Amino acid sequence: MIRFIRAYAVCFILSVMLTGCMEYPESPEAARAIPSLSPEEQKQLYDEAKLAAEAGDAEAQNELGLMYDKGMGVEQDYAKAMEWFQKSADQGNAKAQFNIGVMYFNGDGVAQDYAKAMEWYQKAAGLGNDDAQYEMGELYYYGLGVSQDYASAIEWYKKAAEEGNAVAQHDIGFMYRNGQGVAQDYATALEWYKKAAEQKEASAQFELGLMYAYGHGAEQSYGEAAKWYRLAAEQDHSGAQNNLGAMYANGHGVRQDQKEALKWYRLAAAQDNEVAQFNLGEIYENGAGVTRNYAEAAKWYQLAADQGDTDAQYKLGLMYAEGRGVAKDQAKAEELLQQAAAHGHEEAIKALSH
DSSP: OOOOOOOSOOBOSSSOBOSSSOOOOOOOOOSSOOOOOOHHHHHHHHHHHHHHHHTTOHHHHHHHHHHHHHTSSSOOOHHHHHHHHHHHHTTTOHHHHHHHHHHHHHTSSSOOOHHHHHHHHHHHHHTTOHHHHHHHHHHHHHTSSSOOOHHHHHHHHHHHHHTTOHHHHHHHHHHHHHTSSSOOOHHHHHHHHHHHHTTTOHHHHHHHHHHHHHTSSSOOOHHHHHHHHHHHHTTTOHHHHHHHHHHHHHTSSSOOOHHHHHHHHHHHHTTTOHHHHHHHHHHHHHTSSSOOOHHHHHHHHHHHHHTTOHHHHHHHHHHHHHTSSSOOOHHHHHHHHHHHHTTTOHHHHHHHHO
C-alpha cells in the first residue's frame, strides 16, 4: 500500500527535516550572510568596512565582525570577529548583540555557553531583533541555558512572529497543533501555518497539506492538500514530494497519474526520504505504472530498510525468503524480519512465528 507521510510534527529549527518531532536545534547563523563576491570584491568590501569601523560606525563594525567570522576578504578569525561584534554591540547594535549570542551558542572563539548566548539574545530581542526573539524561544523550548518552558517558548516565538518571522509562525502552529504550552487547537494552528506558508515557508506549506488532507482545523479537501504539497514540493521539501506523489498515485485532489507519482517519489527518495524509497519499492514490486522489476524493488526497499523503515525491512525479508529480486537467503530474511519485529511490526512477527 502506498504510504503518505502523516507526521504533523515536522522537525524544524533553521533547517527542516521530516520526522515526527521537533529536532534538536542546529547552530544559528550570523544575522546577515555576506553576499557571494569574487576575492577582489571581498577584499574591497573588507577594506571599506574596516575604514568605517575604525571610524566608529556601528553597522560597519558588525559587518567587519561578520567578515572575520566568515573569512570573507580576510583570514577567518573568531577572536577578531568577537572584538568587532563587541564594539558594535556596545553602541546598541542589535544585530551585533545577536551575533555575539550566536558565537556563544556555537562556541566559536569562546567556550560554548548557552546562558551567555541567552543573555545576548535577550539584549537584541529587547531591541526588536526577530532572529534573537526566535532564538530565545528555541532556548526555552529545548531547555538550553534555562529550564525548559513551553509557555515562555511560545511567548518568544510570538514576538518574532509578530515581526514577520516565518519560522516562528510555523513553530507556533506546531505548538498549537500538539498542545505544547497552549491548549491544542487545530484551527489556530492552521492560522499560524498559513501565515508562514504565505511567506513560502516550505514546512508550513507541507503541514497545511496534511491538515487539509485529514480535515484538521478546516474542512477536509484533497484539492487544497495537493495545492500546498505542490508548493512545498517545488521547494524541495521531501515529505511534500512524497505526499504529492501519493496523491497522484491515488488520484486524490489531482488526476491519477502514475508517471507523475513516480517523478515525485524519485525526487523525495533522492533526498533519502525513506517513505518515498519504500513507495518506489512497492511500485516496482507491483508493476504500478512501470514494468514489474523485483531487483529494482529490492534496491529501494534496501535503502529504506537501512534507515530503519520497518515496512521495508518486512518486504525485503520476504523477498530474501522467496528469492525475488535477490538471491534466496533464509538467514538474511530472518535478520530483516527480526529487525522489523523488534519494532512491533505485526506482519513480521507473524511471519517469524510460522
